[in-house]
Amino acid sequence: MKTKKQVIFEEAAKLFQEKGYSAASMRDLADRVNLKASSLYSHIKAKEEILQKICFDNASHFTQGMDTVEKSGQSPEEKVRALLRLHLEIALDDPTSITVFNDEWKHLEEPHLTRFLNLRRDYENRFRTIIQEGIASGVFRSVDPTVALFTLLSSLRWIHYWHRPSRKIDREALLRDVTAILLNGLRSGK
Amino acid sequence: MKTKKQVIFEEAAKLFQEKGYSAASMRDLADRVNLKASSLYSHIKAKEEILQKICFDNASHFTQGMDTVEKSGQSPEEKVRALLRLHLEIALDDPTSITVFNDEWKHLEEPHLTRFLNLRRDYENRFRTIIQEGIASGVFRSVDPTVALFTLLSSLRWIHYWHRPSRKIDREALLRDVTAILLNGLRSGK
Structure with missing residues (x-):
């Protein structure tokens, strides 16, 4: 059974996806979850709190996946294959949340924005090292x-x-086709 | 020499890119181009007019490129190569406008939204036919x-x-590397 707070976060993610974070209001969210605005504020302090949770939960998911891949001792090719699977699974399992993560992170306020960009840069650097x-x-x-x-x-x-x-x-089938195109595209020897 | 209207469109594209279309106001735009709001309205009726121009100018650029590629009589592989070049050149030559085109079209109002989606679907169908x-x-x-x-x-x-x-x-170099990854990824025979 979901807690009220979980329901609020899920509906907020859908709302941000539909209207964009800037245009979505706490009042819109209150209407969606059948709460008065005053009751909503007893669960959530601000829109920003929801955006932070979505962005950092997803970032953490990617970072943990990268940790596992790096420790696997596999070849660079198998590591890239595992990372493609990681991205596809996150995108398929939680499409609403990943949309907000991808498109709305720029609305994070400091110091969260800098922390988020550092996490992203770190992930990209680790992925680039495997390609190198x-x-x-x-x-x-x-x-x-x-x-x-x-x-x-x-x-x-x-x-x-x-x-x-x-x-x-x-x-x-989706994973197989995407991986075929990208991994064969990376492979040398043609 | 650029007309005032051209300057307004260019600054509007930058503004939409920075703040997002929803959050950007005609007042923000007036400030950017050093006009009073009332003077701005003598050039541009509404924010929506600018968004329409950006979206349909870009759509037209892609459609014309596709027309040329289809008429070329080239192999599917050379057609895909030409389309990759088309996308890269538009992205490099007009990055601000392409950002708005990619991310903000959903704010178009009807009937423009439907017309835009039909143009996009048509382009995608023609590209898919070449891949097929x-x-x-x-x-x-x-x-x-x-x-x-x-x-x-x-x-x-x-x-x-x-x-x-x-x-x-x-x-x-950018075009060569991107094309190498994607075209070799598509090619069979490995």
């Missing part, structure tokens, strides 16, 4: 590792917009 | 053409965020 290892070992083609990094990260960003339960998409 | 032709001829790997389409389109969306004149990026 693959290039250095000759498994990946000789491309600018930053160009490769952002091409990969960006290429996954449509999934949470596109995927709806009604599409009955086969997760494994 | 490549798969049917065995040049591209056997993947879901929609998954391939959105992976390609999405993979280019970081460029306008990332590219700044200060980075002195080599356009041709």
